[in-house]
Amino acid sequence: MPELPEVDTYRSYLAHNVLHKTIIGVEADFENYGRIFEASKLEFSSLEGESFEKALRYGKYCLLELSGERVLVLHFGMSGDVKYYKKGDPDPEHSAMVFSFQEGHKLAVISVRKFGKVILAESRQEFIETKGLGPDALSLDKEGFIEIMVAKRGRIKSALMDQTTISGIGNMYSDEILYHAGIKPDKKVNDFGKKDLETVYEKMISVLKTAIENGADSEKMPENYLIRRREAGAICGICGGKIKNIKIAGRSAYFCSKHQK
DNA sequence: AGTACCACCTGACGGC
DNA sequence: TGCCGTCAGGTGGTAC
Numbered sequence: 001m002p003e004l005p006e007v008d009t010y011r012s013y014l015a016h017n018v019l020h021k022t023i024i025g026v027e028a029d030f031e032n033y034g035r036i037f038e039a040s041k042l043e044f045s046s047l048e049g050e051s052f053e054k055a056l057r058y059g060k061y062c063l064l065e066l067s068g069e070r071v072l073v074l075h076f077g078m079s080g081d082v083k084y085y086k087k088g089d090p091d092p093e094h095s096a097m098v099f100s101f102q103e104g105h106k107l108a109v110i111s112v113r114k115f116g117k118v119i120l121a122e123s124r125q126e127f128i129e130t131k132g133l134g135p136d137a138l139s140l141d142k143e144g145f146i147e148i149m150v151a152k153r154g155r156i157k158s159a160l161m162d163q164t165t166i167s168g169i170g171n172m173y174s175d176e177i178l179y180h181a182g183i184k185p186d187k188k189v190n191d192f193g194k195k196d197l198e199t200v201y202e203k204m205i206s207v208l209k210t211a212i213e214n215g216a217d218s219e220k221m222p223e224n225y226l227i228r229r230r231e232a233g234a235i236c237g238i239c240g241g242k243i244k245n246i247k248i249a250g251r252s253a254y255f256c257s258k259h260q261k
Numbered sequence: 262a263g264t265a266c267c268a269c270c271t272g273a274c275g276g277c
Numbered sequence: 278t279g280c281c282g283t284c285a286g287g288t289g290g291t292a293c
Contacts, residue, residue, distance in 0.1 A: 001286040035269080060287080078287045079271075094271090113270045115287050154263050163288085172286045249264065252285085 002060060002076040004137055004168030005211035010074075010082055011062050015055035017084040018064075018099075018107050022051050025100035028118070033096035036077075036111055039120035044097075047072070047120075056124065058136050059167025063124055071124055077115025083108045137168035138208055145201040149189055156192070156200070157185035158249050169204070171251045172227065173211070177203045179226040179238075184260045185253045186246065230254050 002010070026044045028037055037044075047066065054065040062082075064072040074082070083092050087104045097109040097118055109118060121127035135144065148166065152159045159165055160174040169177070178185050180203040183196065192200075214220040218227045224237040232245040232254070241258020 003286060006286085076287080077270090078285065080287090111270095112272070113285095113287085115270065117288090152262090158263080170286055175286095250266070 001078050001172075002080060003170035003173045004057070004060060004208055005173070005216035007060050007062055007076065007168075008057050008212045009216045010076070011055050011057040013084070014052070014062065014064065014082060014107075017105075018052050018101070019055065020051055020053065021101040021103050021105075022049065023047050023099050024049075024102050025098075027098045027100075029096055033111060033114055036096055036114055036116050037118050039118070043120050047099075058124070058128060059133055059163060060170065061127075061131075061133075061167075063127070065124070069123065071121045071127060073117070073119040073121055073127055074109060075117040075119070077111065077113060077117070079112035080116040081110040083110060132164050133167045134163060134165045135167060137166050137204060140166065140201075142198060142201050145204075146194065146197045149192070149197050149200075152189045154189060155186050155248060156183060156189050157251075157253055159189050160200075160204070161251070168208070171253075172230070173207060175230070175254050176211075176226050177207050179255060179260065180207060182259050182261065185255050186248055226254060226256075 026047050028041060028044045030037065030041060050067045052064040052072070053067050056063040056065065060075060062074040066072060084105055084107050087100065087106055091098055092108045092110050094110050094112045095108040096111045099107040119127065134148070149159065152165060157174045157178060160169045160177065161171065175185065177200065181199045183200065210222065221227050229235070229237060229243060232243060234243040236243055236256040236258060239256060239259040241256045243254055244257045246253050
């Protein structure tokens with residue numbers, strides 16, 4: 001379920017499969033999935049004859065740049081997926097949108113819980129500005145990160161998850177980052193020193209990169225990652241302490257009660 | 262500017 | 278086997 005690393009695996013899947021292929025059909029199931037579309041049936045149909053030329057990622061969004069000026073933007077909500085398959089094979093379950101390519105394959109945009117979005121934007125920049133997204137977590141340098149965070153109040157976990165502050169981090173990876181940084185998720189950002197922020201930044205980058213390298217597959221992540229044992233009462237893989245679960249801003253936060261302070 | 266809560270949906274899982 | 282409550286890694290809106 002897609003935070004930045006998962007979306008990056010979708011991006012690379014799309015880059016590998018659907019670029020430079022002429023779109024000859026666009027079917028959007030407005031009857032069942034109307035709420036996820038931010039464009040009309042007619043506007044989607046206007047993609048016929050174009051092709052996807054570039055697959056990019058910004059935060060938790062996947063951007064497919066078209067041969068014309070526009071960009072098709074996918075957001076996966078909590079249950080989205082994409083699948084490339086042979087023409088003639090059945091459409092995957094929960095397909096909200098299906099693109100047909102001239103060369104004989106199809107691309108399905110899948111949405112089980114109907115939480116995602118399919119957006120047709122004028123440009124990458126227009127999209128980012130319209131959504132008010134903060135800088136992508138992986139494009140930030142240390143100075144930029146610190147500058148943004150010193151302006152924040154509230155709790156570190158919430159700050160990391162705020163997409164208008166930094167784009168790409170969700171519930172699970174915010175926990176993972178703070179777990180490696182040794183900082184409790186409910187600690188207030190304004191109590192942080194520069195050193196703490198540097199640590200959070202370094203762990204943010206290393207956790208996200210490690211996750212991408214492992215295809216965002218929790219089973220393949222290093223043994224000492226929280227994701228391998230994300231349940232209350234589990235034993236911490238770093239210090240042997242006990243993993244606890246609390247609610248922060250309505251979200252379920254997991255942390256080690258011993259080494260996170 | 263934060264936070265707390267509700268809403269949107271479906272599926273998986275545990276308890277009975 | 279089935280029914281029921283609860284929970285899930287997403288965002289967006291409200292009211293305080």
